[in-house]
Amino acid sequence: MIPYGRQDITQADIDAVIEVLESEFLTQGPKVPAFEQAIASKVGASYGVAVNSATSALHIACLALGLGPGDWLWTSPITFVASANCALYCGAQVDFVDIDPCSYNLDPSALEAKLVVAEREGRLPKIVVPVHLSGQPCDMQAIYALAMRYGFKIIEDASHAIGGKYRGEYVGNCRYSDITVFSFHPVKIITAGEGGVATTNDRVLAERMALSRSHGITRDPALMTQVPDGSWYYQQICLGFNYRMTELQAALGISQLKRLDSYIERRHEIAREYEGAFRGLPIVTPVQCSDGYSAYHLYVIRLQLESISLSHKEVFEALRRCGVGVNLHYIPVHIQPYYQKMGYGFGDFPEAEKYYREAISLPMYATLTSEQQTLVVRAVKSAIRLPS
Known part of the structure; x- marks a missing residue:
């Protein structure tokens, strides 16, 4: 995995x-x-x-x-x-x-x-x-x-x-x-x-x-x-x-x-590879804001579900079955049971909830190899049922 x-x-x-x-x-x-x-x-x-x-x-x-x-x-x-x-x-x-x-x-x-x-x-x-x-x-x-x-x-x-x-x-x-x-x-x-x-x-x-x-x-x-x-x-x-x-x-x-800057540079290289690989697909890749230089701790994609025949959950689980340890960052805090007891609930923050329904965190770390990243890209294309 x-x-x-x-x-x-x-x-x-x-x-x-x-x-x-x-x-x-x-x-x-x-x-x-x-x-x-x-x-x-x-x-x-x-x-x-x-x-x-x-x-x-x-x-x-x-x-x-x-x-x-x-x-x-x-x-x-x-x-x-x-x-x-x-x-x-x-x-x-x-x-x-x-x-x-x-x-x-x-x-x-x-x-x-x-x-x-x-x-x-x-x-x-x-x-x-x-x-x-x-x-x-x-x-x-x-x-x-x-x-x-x-x-x-x-x-x-x-x-x-x-x-x-x-x-x-x-x-x-x-x-x-x-x-x-x-x-x-x-x-x-x-x-x-x-x-x-x-x-x-x-x-x-x-x-x-x-x-x-x-x-x-x-x-x-x-x-x-x-x-x-x-x-x-x-x-x-x-x-x-x-x-x-x-x-x-x-x-x-x-x-x-001592290795922080080199780690960040490598993460940006990985992000550029993902960006190129997913261009034209029904996937929203991370935006680089003009005032910011991301540390790329995570690489979060959003699925354009209206253009994909599978659900968010089905794509996520398909990636796991392919050996890609995707995650989801994060479940909105306000819909956690503890916070719902305080009166918060679904519908309170619609952009956050829409993000949650579409987001998947792909592998992103400095030692991710090109071969591993190629496998991730292939798995994503397979999961959304597109030719690799």
């Missing part, structure tokens, strides 16, 4: 992890701050805060921005559930903004229309979380302009977008946001085994996130309420969590980061 995504572990990665295993630190050593600095420097941000997952990063980002009971967080319905769940962890409420039918990202026009109504009703969001789906950057300039007008904070969910660019600069520099979150799950562009990093240009936000990831504990006398009793002294000054990244994860991440 050709998977839709997979990690690439080299001998250099293995050596980096072994070096940590043979060192004095497995956690809370020098590698984690080195990884934080490496990520921040790469994307052009002032600070990086490493944690054990992107979900944890979203949570502490919300906490750092003061999200709590009575507040609202808005995000895209086409995302992994963590983009919305992070608000619920804080006791806040969640709402969604429908997607742009071309980019599949949160639609700034739909956001503006919803903000107009929310302002009139007195329930503007405290935080908006644009999700760079598949690595395609959102229209952050437009979203930022709305933030300035309506007073909400922005967390970029860039779990798919490390190495992507917006307006010629790396995603994660926080030019148009307060905080950006990256994921290093094994199927992502680079991996730390697991883990996440939140970047920001605000020192106070970075300090708050650093406290939240480790039980709210500090050893910094400047943050304490009294003079330390001795060199052993620490204080818990807020409620935090055990969200720390290990030295092993950080070492792997540092090693992988």
Whole structure:
């Protein structure tokens, strides 16, 4: 089975992890701050805060921005559930903004229309979380302009977008946001085994996130309420969590980061091959927005079902039978049973639901070979009953 995504572990990665295993630190050593600095420097941000997952990063980002009971967080319905769940962890409420039918990202026009109504009703969001789906950057300039007008904070969910660019600069520099979150799950562009990093240009936000990831504990006398009793002294000054990244994860991440640009270049080569192979077929291939340079974490096609004799499900299952490990990113969050209990349901966000009925994620990873990609293309043509 050709998977839709997979990690690439080299001998250099293995050596980096072994070096940590043979060192004095497995956690809370020098590698984690080195990884934080490496990520921040790469994307052009002032600070990086490493944690054990992107979900944890979203949570502490919300906490750092003061999200709590009575507040609202808005995000895209086409995302992994963590983009919305992070608000619920804080006791806040969640709402969604429908997607742009071309980019599949949160639609700034739909956001503006919803903000107009929310302002009139007195329930503007405290935080908006644009999700760079598949690595395609959102229209952050437009979203930022709305933030300035309506007073909400922005967390970029860039779990798919490390190495992507917006307006010629790396995603994660926080030019148009307060905080950006990256994921290093094994199927992502680079991996730390697991883990996440939140970047920001605000020192106070970075300090708050650093406290939240480790039980709210500090050893910094400047943050304490009294003079330390001795060199052993620490204080818990807020409620935090055990969200720390290990030295092993950080070492792997540092090693992988060195290959980020080459991975992105290879993904673009694969995307161009798919684009050429599917030209003229009843398939919609991903759009490259003029302001963005996609990281191509995913390669999502949409089936033009009115021109195909099979259903979405039948094409998906035919591809699996051909040995192509396709997936679907994502089931709209608002139709998940947990969110339906909150009052959401089918018909609420029609563009997201239409996307769900047509989307399939094809294999996309840096080590996908030309031979494997040829097999994928043949399988797609066979599945939609066209000559290869």
